[in-house]
Amino acid sequence: MNIFREEHHLFRTALRDFLQREVVPYIDDWESEGQIPRSIWSKFGNMGFLGTTIAPKYGGSGLDFPYQVILTEETSKINSGGFSAAVVGHDALAMVYLNKFGSTRLKEQFLPASCMGQSFGCLAVTEPHAGSDVASIRTSAKKTAQGYVINGSKTFITNGVLSDYLIVAAKTDLDQQSAGISLFLLNRTIPGIQASALNKLGWKASDTAELSFQDVFIPHEHLIGEENMGFYYIMQNFALERLILAIGAIAASQYALEYSLQYMSQRKAFGRSINKFQVLRHRIAQLASQIELQKTYNYTICKAFDDGHNVVQQCAMAKLMSTELSDKVMTECLQFFGGYGYMEDYKIARMFRDSRLGTIGGGTSEIMRELIAKMVIDKVKY
Amino acid sequence: MDAYYFNEEHQLFRQSIRDFLKKEALPNIEQWEKEGRTPRAFWQKFGEMGYLGLNFPEKYGGLDLDFFYSVILIEEISKCFSGGFAILPMVQSYMSTPYILHHGSEALKQKYLPDAIAGKKVASIAISEPGAGSDAMNIQTKAIKSGDHYVVNGSKTFITNAYYGDFLIAVVKTDPEAGANGISLLVIDNKSEGVSMRKLNKLGWHCSDTAEINFDDVKVPAENLIGDEGMGFYYLMGGLQLERLVAAVGAFAGCESALQYSLQYMSERKAFGRSINKFQVLRHRIAQMASEIEANKYFTYHCCKLHQEGAYVVKECSMAKLLGTELANKVATECLQFFGGYGYMEDYKMARFFRDSRIGTIGGGTSEVMREIIAKMVIDGQEYDEA
Numbered sequence: 001m002n003i004f005r006e007e008h009h010l011f012r013t014a015l016r017d018f019l020q021r022e023v024v025p026y027i028d029d030w031e032s033e034g035q036i037p038r039s040i041w042s043k044f045g046n047m048g049f050l051g052t053t054i055a056p057k058y059g060g061s062g063l064d065f066p067y068q069v070i071l072t073e074e075t076s077k078i079n080s081g082g083f084s085a086a087v088v089g090h091d092a093l094a095m096v097y098l099n100k101f102g103s104t105r106l107k108e109q110f111l112p113a114s115c116m117g118q119s120f121g122c123l124a125v126t127e128p129h130a131g132s133d134v135a136s137i138r139t140s141a142k143k144t145a146q147g148y149v150i151n152g153s154k155t156f157i158t159n160g161v162l163s164d165y166l167i168v169a170a171k172t173d174l175d176q177q178s179a180g181i182s183l184f185l186l187n188r189t190i191p192g193i194q195a196s197a198l199n200k201l202g203w204k205a206s207d208t209a210e211l212s213f214q215d216v217f218i219p220h221e222h223l224i225g226e227e228n229m230g231f232y233y234i235m236q237n238f239a240l241e242r243l244i245l246a247i248g249a250i251a252a253s254q255y256a257l258e259y260s261l262q263y264m265s266q267r268k269a270f271g272r273s274i275n276k277f278q279v280l281r282h283r284i285a286q287l288a289s290q291i292e293l294q295k296t297y298n299y300t301i302c303k304a305f306d307d308g309h310n311v312v313q314q315c316a317m318a319k320l321m322s323t324e325l326s327d328k329v330m331t332e333c334l335q336f337f338g339g340y341g342y343m344e345d346y347k348i349a350r351m352f353r354d355s356r357l358g359t360i361g362g363g364t365s366e367i368m369r370e371l372i373a374k375m376v377i378d379k380v381k382y
Numbered sequence: 383m384d385a386y387y388f389n390e391e392h393q394l395f396r397q398s399i400r401d402f403l404k405k406e407a408l409p410n411i412e413q414w415e416k417e418g419r420t421p422r423a424f425w426q427k428f429g430e431m432g433y434l435g436l437n438f439p440e441k442y443g444g445l446d447l448d449f450f451y452s453v454i455l456i457e458e459i460s461k462c463f464s465g466g467f468a469i470l471p472m473v474q475s476y477m478s479t480p481y482i483l484h485h486g487s488e489a490l491k492q493k494y495l496p497d498a499i500a501g502k503k504v505a506s507i508a509i510s511e512p513g514a515g516s517d518a519m520n521i522q523t524k525a526i527k528s529g530d531h532y533v534v535n536g537s538k539t540f541i542t543n544a545y546y547g548d549f550l551i552a553v554v555k556t557d558p559e560a561g562a563n564g565i566s567l568l569v570i571d572n573k574s575e576g577v578s579m580r581k582l583n584k585l586g587w588h589c590s591d592t593a594e595i596n597f598d599d600v601k602v603p604a605e606n607l608i609g610d611e612g613m614g615f616y617y618l619m620g621g622l623q624l625e626r627l628v629a630a631v632g633a634f635a636g637c638e639s640a641l642q643y644s645l646q647y648m649s650e651r652k653a654f655g656r657s658i659n660k661f662q663v664l665r666h667r668i669a670q671m672a673s674e675i676e677a678n679k680y681f682t683y684h685c686c687k688l689h690q691e692g693a694y695v696v697k698e699c700s701m702a703k704l705l706g707t708e709l710a711n712k713v714a715t716e717c718l719q720f721f722g723g724y725g726y727m728e729d730y731k732m733a734r735f736f737r738d739s740r741i742g743t744i745g746g747g748t749s750e751v752m753r754e755i756i757a758k759m760v761i762d763g764q765e766y767d768e769a
Contacts, residue, residue, distance in 0.1 A: 292697075
């Protein structure tokens with residue numbers, strides 16, 4: 001399934017050149033610093049890489065979905081899961097919610113700057129006691145005559161420390177489960193928001209926060225969409241989120257395989273390049289086949305998604321298999337490097353630890369299987 | 383997403399073949415498995431329906447349809463829980479007679495294709511020998527030209543359809559010194575003098591006949607040469623892509639049917655007071671397999687589309703065959719487990735599915751041979767051109 005046209009390829013080339021010039025030379029520093037600099041966002045925005053699918057009247061480019069696919073793929077091929085996560089967290093999560101469900105006023109206020117990279121956002125749903133079990137979140141939003149007062153906490157929030165605004169899920173009706181959840185936009189500058197950076201196994205260049213909200217007051221118009229519809233919005237967007245994660249996982253896998261092939265053609269053992277050893281060749285063949293298959297499947301879903309079909313089941317399958325495959329690819333590719341694979345001098349160590357989040361974030365593999373089982377066995381439709 | 387590959391006419395065709403199989407094949411398969419063959423009368427009916435000539439020109443009795451009709455045919459025959467049943471038309475229409483269609487003389491086409499398409503004659507492709515399987519370059523069967531005919535000596539083995547069949551597309555060495563360039567394809571009638579066969583006893587595929595063949599000074603008319611002398615190896619390399627693609631389609635379709643069959647059983651079977659499809663550990667296994675089958679299917683459809691568009695896709699076909707047949711083994715093993723003791727009994731279809739799947743990673747080039755091919759292309763940058 002080929003989803004790309006000539007203009008898509010041009011976009012890819014431009015993005016690739018940009019990343020090589022503006023990101024790759026600095027990525028090791030950013031990984032050490034645990035964050036990416038503000039300046040990169042506006043450079044990114046100026047190039048038109050953000051908000052590709054958002055309407056021009058809100059500052060976007062009004063393009064089709066494959067552009068977002070390319071953004072995900074290319075940012076996943078520069079060996080920094082953290083960098084990619086920061087971009088995707090803003091472009092495919094925060095901005096998408098705002099664009100899809102926000103009022104015209106909110107969109108006018110926040111999207112143009114988001115597309116230009118002058119400000120960036122995060123999506124805050126997960127809490128210490130509620131991950132994929134979104135209905136059980138406890139953060140509350142109490143309605144008053146003047147606005148909403150938000151109290152509670154969030155965790156594992158990508159871009160959660162540095163972002164300029166936060167899209168937050170909170171309960172407007174504490175007696176309800178899923179039917180009591182709403183989404184809000186919080187400006188970082190409002191009093192009562194506290195963020196602390198979490199220390200992670202990988203994704204080092206991305207800031208990931210634990211957040212607490214103490215009597216955070218926001219005006220009524222910062223409600224996104226309708227009250228108590230938040231759960232539904234989140235569910236609706238999960239398909240896209242999972243598809244993006246699947247695409248990123250496969251792009252990273254492809255990158256790891258290419259990087260390994262390069263190494264294996266140069267590295268010698270017992271008098272010949274290690275890419276001549278049959279046992280390693282067959283492992284490569286197996287991995288290359290699985291990556292090719294998964295990529296083709298993901299593209300087929302992208303096409304169906306772009307054509308407006310319901311792809312909830314397919315996206316869960318894609319996310320499950322792509323992220324599981326990525327872990328397998330990184331584990332096996334690291335092995336090809338022997339001792340060097342364990343050293344930070346080579347890129348594969350970072351790829352290995354960055355991949356490990358794939359089967360957890362955006363719904364664990366176990367959650368994906370639960371969901372798929374409901375659809376395949378019980379014929380539940382979403 | 384099926385709509386990217388199938389239109390409404392395709393779907394009607396699918397329904398018609400499903401109906402046909404339900405009426406003419408499914409009630410009899412058990413019997414045919416016991417008898418070790420599928421009767422010729424059935425294949426004639428199959429041929430009369432046009433199912434053996436979907437991609438062949440009308441002038442030979444074919445229907446000249448697009449490749450996705452064949453995809454449907456292969457899917458549906460592969461969902462009958464009998465690999466032995468499914469393999470006959472797969473060999474007939476996709477693995478043997480295409481060599482005559484693509485490279486044979488008009489006389490050969492006239493002589494063999496109409497009868498094959500009508501189901502009156504059954505064809506085999508005879509490549510493997512006791513000492514050479516995927517290593518086709520090293521076959522030993524010789525065809526030495528003598529006047530207006532070839533004299534063939536040697537042996538073949540694992541030849542599907544041959545024991546009860548009518549003619550072979552035999553891979554022979556017309557120039558034993560020339561390596562790959564000495565290989566040619568010959569059409570040999572099974573009844574020719576000097577051809578003797580032994581029916582092989584197999585782990586599975588019971589209603590398919592598989593033969594070991596001996597050629598003892600078999601005289602074959604020179605006009606039975608397909609295409610040019612010395613080109614056989616290249617014709618084969620081209621034809622094998624279709625063979626592998628067809629195997630991949632059959633593999634995922636078989637997986638789908640096994641999963642459906644298991645889901646049905648699991649919804650009815652109770653343990654510890656509830657249907658076994660409520661147990662989380664089994665549900666997750668189902669979810670995993672359903673995902674793998676789904677992705678495999680759409681990858682294979684993608685390869686089929688490339689094939690239909692005329693692309694020569696060695697890498698993709700090899701990948702599809704490798705991953706599809708490996709998946710079928712996994713699905714067969716795991717689905718049988720869902721049935722507990724019943725999975726081991728012949729009263730349920732899982733036992734047969736399990737043993738029939740097992741040939742997938744061997745026939746048409748083993749998984750190891752697929753990985754060799756893929757490795758050459760991915761690591762060494764090797765490319766293959768069509769003959």
